[in-house]
Amino acid sequence: MSTQTRIPSLDLSGPVEALWPELTGATERVLRSAHYILGPEVAAFEREAAGFLGTRHAVACNSGTDALVLALRALGIGPGDEVITTPFTFFATPEAISNVGAQPVFVDIDPETFNLDPRLIDAAVTPRTRALLPVHLFGLPCEMAGVLGAAARHGLRVVEDCAQSFGARYHGKAAGTMGHAGCFSFFPTKNLSGFGDGGLVATDDEELAQGARMLRVHGSRKKYHNEKVGCNSRLDELQAALLRVKLPRVEAWNGARVRAARMYQDLLAGEERLVLPGICDGHVFNQYTVRVRRGAPDRDRVKARLLEEGIETNVYYPVPCHRLPVYGRSHAGVVCPRAERAAAEVLSLPFWPNMDGEVQAHVASTLRRILGEG
Numbered sequence: 086m087s088t089q090t091r092i093p094s095l096d097l098s099g100p101v102e103a104l105w106p107e108l109t110g111a112t113e114r115v116l117r118s119a120h121y122i123l124g125p126e127v128a129a130f131e132r133e134a135a136g137f138l139g140t141r142h143a144v145a146c147n148s149g150t151d152a153l154v155l156a157l158r159a160l161g162i163g164p165g166d167e168v169i170t171t172p173f174t175f176f177a178t179p180e181a182i183s184n185v186g187a188q189p190v191f192v193d194i195d196p197e198t199f200n201l202d203p204r205l206i207d208a209a210v211t212p213r214t215r216a217l218l219p220v221h222l223f224g225l226p227c228e229m230a231g232v233l234g235a236a237a238r239h240g241l242r243v244v245e246d247c248a249q250s251f252g253a254r255y256h257g258k259a260a261g262t263m264g265h266a267g268c269f270s271f272f273p274t275k276n277l278s279g280f281g282d283g284g285l286v287a288t289d290d291e292e293l294a295q296g297a298r299m300l301r302v303h304g305s306r307k308k309y310h311n312e313k314v315g316c317n318s319r320l321d322e323l324q325a326a327l328l329r330v331k332l333p334r335v336e337a338w339n340g341a342r343v344r345a346a347r348m349y350q351d352l353l354a355g356e357e358r359l360v361l362p363g364i365c366d367g368h369v370f371n372q373y374t375v376r377v378r379r380g381a382p383d384r385d386r387v388k389a390r391l392l393e394e395g396i397e398t399n400v401y402y403p404v405p406c407h408r409l410p411v412y413g414r415s416h417a418g419v420v421c422p423r424a425e426r427a428a429a430e431v432l433s434l435p436f437w438p439n440m441d442g443e444v445q446a447h448v449a450s451t452l453r454r455i456l457g458e459g
């Protein structure tokens with residue numbers, strides 16, 4: 086492979102090419118229907134997503150961020166409440182907690198999984214704690230037995246942030262079906278991705294589903310009879326129709342992600358300056374994320390050198406949430422050393438389903454060479 090070749094961190098073109106006739110067919114169907122918001126395509130997508138996940142209800146909305154807000158609000162979480170979550174996540178997770186008026190409380194991660202460490206929950210619970218918000222980061226389900234145990238001990242609600250884990254499983258159970266609500270995103274980088282923004286709240290709880298349904302359309306069950314201050318967070322018909330084309334393929338794509346992860350695992354085996362991610366049943370690899378062990382060259386140097394060689398990588402996430410400027414004042418005393426260390430060491434390699442094995446081999450050999458530069 087020539088050194089001129091630029092390798093992006095993500096290539097979304099595969100499914101578009103493969104599904105072109107179906108995607109354009111769905112688009113034309115919606116355009117001709119003259120029904121563009123919360124119509125039959127959204128209703129069908131909600132039914133099909135609920136069927137796939139195995140929940141009684143699915144409420145589609147505008148984004149994964151809104152799914153979190155709708156679920157928290159429908160559970161009655163608001164000002165004066167605390168919600169325990171992980172600091173090693175996309176900002177949308179604690180932002181949703183803050184946006185409903187509650188306080189995010191950060192509990193450190195398990196360094197092996199990058200996910201919230203449930204053994205640390207008990208010590209963080211206060212009389213104001215109302216809910217736990219675990220994130221299944223990079224496609225790997227959080228250790229839910231521990232999360233659900235803590236929730237039961239303290240009488241807490243559980244909202245799962247499944248933005249990166251559509252189709253992931255934990256001991257056979259679908260991510261998003263173990264807590265009171267599972268919140269999904271269809272942002273283009275996610276495992277089930279739309280062609281724009283989209284999200285979904287999955288739940289078995291009828292009242293929660295109705296609450297989320299009402300809040301997404303300005304707090305009204307009956308048009309122009311608003312009962313609550315809600316928001317506008319509808320999924321549009323076009324996104325729903327396109328997501329319906331992709332939903333039946335997501336398991337095959339997740340399988341292809343696991344194969345690509347195994348390939349990297351083989352290509353990078355024995356590289357002592359890296360810690361490779363664990364591969365376990367149910368992990369759907371939204372990202373393939375390694376740690377660059379401390380020492381020379383450090384993670385940022387490795388990232389910069391890879392870019393010089395034409396290889397794009399990403400750091401998810403360079404600043405743990407408790408260290409973000411927005412929480413600097415309110416969370417000044419918080420220390421989560423494992424999350425801080427992860428933020429300094431993680432590097433997500435170019436990764437997508439069905440990526441070319443030769444591309445992976447080129448990424449791996451270039452990475453090995455750069456690590457050897459010392």
Ligand SMILES: *Cc1c(COP(=O)(O)O)cnc(C)c1O
Pocket residue numbers: 147148149150151174175177178220246248249269270271272282283284
């Ligand atoms: C993407 C993401 C979100 C937000 O989803 P959007 O659809 O972009 O609003 C929330 N949490 C995590 C962990 C994410 O990766």
